[in-house]
Amino acid sequence: MSFEKLLSPISIGKMKVKNRFVVPPMGTNFGNPDSSVSQQLIDYYTARAKGGFGLIVVEVTAIDPLGKAIPNEIGLWSDDFIPGFKKLVDEVHKYGAKIAVQLHHAGRQTARGVIDGQPVAPSAVPCPVMKDMPRELGTDEVHELIRKYRDAAVRAKKAGFDAVEIHGAHGYLIAQFMSPYSNKRIDEFGGDFISRMKFPCEIVKGVRQDLGADFPILFRISADEKVHGGRTVHETKAIARLMEECGADAMHVSICTYGSMHWMFVPPSVPQGFNTDAAAEVKRSVTIPVIAVGRIHDPYLAEDILLSGKADMISMGRASLSDPEIPNKVAENRIHEISPCIACLQGCVGNLFDPDILKVSCLVNPLTGREGVISTDKTTEPKKVVVVGSGPGGLKAAYIAAQKGHDVTCYEKSTVLGGQFRVAGIPSTKHDILSAIKHYVTMGRKYGVTYKTDTEVTAELIQKENPDVVILATGSVPLLPRIKGIENPSFLKAIDVLEGKREAGEKVLVVGGGMVGSETAEFIAERGSKVTILEMMPAIAVDVPPGPRMYLLARLDEYGVTAITGAKVTEFREDGVTCLIADKEEMLTGYDSIVLAMGSTAFNPLEEKIKDKGYEVFVIGDAIKARKAISATEEALKVAASL
Numbered sequence: 034m035s036f037e038k039l040l041s042p043i044s045i046g047k048m049k050v051k052n053r054f055v056v057p058p059m060g061t062n063f064g065n066p067d068s069s070v071s072q073q074l075i076d077y078y079t080a081r082a083k084g085g086f087g088l089i090v091v092e093v094t095a096i097d098p099l100g101k102a103i104p105n106e107i108g109l110w111s112d113d114f115i116p117g118f119k120k121l122v123d124e125v126h127k128y129g130a131k132i133a134v135q136l137h138h139a140g141r142q143t144a145r146g147v148i149d150g151q152p153v154a155p156s157a158v159p160c161p162v163m164k165d166m167p168r169e170l171g172t173d174e175v176h177e178l179i180r181k182y183r184d185a186a187v188r189a190k191k192a193g194f195d196a197v198e199i200h201g202a203h204g205y206l207i208a209q210f211m212s213p214y215s216n217k218r219i220d221e222f223g224g225d226f227i228s229r230m231k232f233p234c235e236i237v238k239g240v241r242q243d244l245g246a247d248f249p250i251l252f253r254i255s256a257d258e259k260v261h262g263g264r265t266v267h268e269t270k271a272i273a274r275l276m277e278e279c280g281a282d283a284m285h286v287s288i289c290t291y292g293s294m295h296w297m298f299v300p301p302s303v304p305q306g307f308n309t310d311a312a313a314e315v316k317r318s319v320t321i322p323v324i325a326v327g328r329i330h331d332p333y334l335a336e337d338i339l340l341s342g343k344a345d346m347i348s349m350g351r352a353s354l355s356d357p358e359i360p361n362k363v364a365e366n367r368i369h370e371i372s373p374c375i376a377c378l379q380g381c382v383g384n385l386f387d388p389d390i391l392k393v394s395c396l397v398n399p400l401t402g403r404e405g406v407i408s409t410d411k412t413t414e415p416k417k418v419v420v421v422g423s424g425p426g427g428l429k430a431a432y433i434a435a436q437k438g439h440d441v442t443c444y445e446k447s448t449v450l451g452g453q454f455r456v457a458g459i460p461s462t463k464h465d466i467l468s469a470i471k472h473y474v475t476m477g478r479k480y481g482v483t484y485k486t487d488t489e490v491t492a493e494l495i496q497k498e499n500p501d502v503v504i505l506a507t508g509s510v511p512l513l514p515r516i517k518g519i520e521n522p523s524f525l526k527a528i529d530v531l532e533g534k535r536e537a538g539e540k541v542l543v544v545g546g547g548m549v550g551s552e553t554a555e556f557i558a559e560r561g562s563k564v565t566i567l568e569m570m571p572a573i574a575v576d577v578p579p580g581p582r583m584y585l586l587a588r589l590d591e592y593g594v595t596a597i598t599g600a601k602v603t604e605f606r607e608d609g610v611t612c613l614i615a616d617k618e619e620m621l622t623g624y625d626s627i628v629l630a631m632g633s634t635a636f637n638p639l640e641e642k643i644k645d646k647g648y649e650v651f652v653i654g655d656a657i658k659a660r661k662a663i664s665a666t667e668e669a670l671k672v673a674a675s676l
């Protein structure tokens with residue numbers, strides 16, 4: 034495949050874009066606390082421009098302080114913000130990309146802690162996720178808000194942006210007006226279809242009037258809100274036609290509201306390009322370009338979407354976090370070097386919603402968000418580096434250290450690279466993980482890493498190698514709590530079942546219902562066994578992010594997996610367990626197989642033996658403490674980049 038279409042230019046109104054690759058607006062929270070543009074934000078977008086994206090749509094940008102959805106959301110409600118945006122625009126323009134800004138008001142989809150006040154909305158109907166009761170906007174206030182969108186657009190033009198995008202998707206204020214699900218008004222802004230559309234129509238028409246006939250306006254919309262009573266693609270098609278008549282130059286077709294957020298950030302169990310048919314439907318209603326979005330990571334898929342006429346441009350959201358250079362790699366025929374998004378949601382969504390982090394990054398590419406502070410440029414003092422372990426941390430550290438010009442050998446005790454990360458990629462819906470392992474090894478080989486499998490590293494081996502640096506990425510091992518009877522050799526470890534080393538019987542008890550236990554239960558049940566999960570917590574899979582958890586629970590349900598929660602095992606028996614459930618002792622027996630999935634514990638057998646021997650020693654990832662894989666790749670990057 035030649036990727037001719039992806040690499041071909043296109044016009045949005047009078048704006049000529051060099052290719053079809055779009056960075057869609059994604060909230061990073063990289064703005065300053067006063068909502069001005071930060072250097073981190075500039076570095077982040079500049080990296081994507083440098084990577085060859087034709088069009089960058091800068092993330093949610095509030096037209097009013099009450100409209101912020103995330104704490105550091107950037108704003109355009111005052112002229113004071115213009116110089117910061119100008120700096121951003123100038124940097125992005127240096128690489129030939131076009132840059133638009135997404136004008137946004139969250140309406141009811143925010144929190145008092147974020148906006149320092151009560152949220153506002155078309156009607157006093159709370160968002161099912163944020164729950165806070167919003168204040169219904171008066172008719173005059175709605176007209177004022179239209180003015181604010183228009184003023185923010187004028188500021189965007191003054192800052193040098195090439196286009197603006199009006200955010201009518203994802204259940205935010207404009208979407209709240211458009212949808213009968215959230216708009217219960219009977220004034221000029223509600224009650225029937227055309228009145229619900231008055232708010233977006235007035236905004237688009239007003240922006241067109243203020244910015245002139247030639248300034249491109251994009252409109253973002255959720256094709257289907259995926260909630261009971263929400264809009265579907267049929268109405269969206271009519272809205273798209275209306276927006277084109279009002280002056281929009283492109284439709285950017287997304288999906289969902291907060292009430293159906295599991296469609297916004299889908300896990301790997303949802304196929305790539307799942308929303309593309311909706312974009313194709315919208316395309317049938319308009320003559321302006323349509324941008325498709327929704328887990329489109331692979332350039333082969335993207336090219337096919339364009340060639341089959343389903344859309345005119347492709348937004349690569351999470352894929353642009355995991356690799357800001359996708360367009361350049363496609364243009365230079367370096368497809369195999371693309372750093373893949375594995376839809377894990379750990380760095381992008383997980384970090385953004387983690388109250389201790391609140392900023393986007395990426396498990397596969399933790400340089401995201403650190404572009405200006407971490408350098409992987411060549412070193413002037415090459416060192417001999419030994420990496421012990423080839424899980425995500427070991428592989429990432431090896432590749433980055435080699436990229437910097439160090440002489441790197443990476444050891445793995447098993448016959449295959451990847452460690453437990455590879456095993457995590459075995460369940461049916463987790464295969465994308467394997468693409469990350471393959472990527473790390475491909476890049477490691479490119480930069481000269483020597484991989485040695487089937488080799489258990491000892492202190493003597495390290496002494497023989499005599500490296501300058503040792504990076505210990507030995508990971509974790511299954512945790513076996515001291516419970517009577519647990520040492521039974523007939524019991525299976527989850528990892529052995531997934532690897533095909535041991536097989537479960539017909540009636541199976543999986544002890545431990547975290548992510549590993551739940552996914553192993555699914556893996557076994559998918560093959561026809563009758564599986565019960567036993568979990569100490571009140572619910573299973575609580576360590577899985579909320580969206581992916583919904584999909585996982587639905588699949589467990591589909592396979593007939595049952596769960597017993599709030600159960601503390603007190604003794605293992607030959608064919609079951611004795612446990613305490615609500616302080617009552619219960620015996621669960623009659624199982625053919627007991628599978629242990631009770632967590633992991635750090636495995637770091639070498640540190641004590643090799644410290645003070647003259648090598649620089651670093652410990653990363655689970656070898657410090659069993660955690661999410663993103664901790665391993667982040668630590669790997671920091672350590673390797675520091676060498």
Ligand code: SF4
Nearest residue numbers: 374377378380395396
């Ligand atoms: Fe994709 Fe995971 Fe990176 Fe998010 S953290 S962009 S889901 S690889």
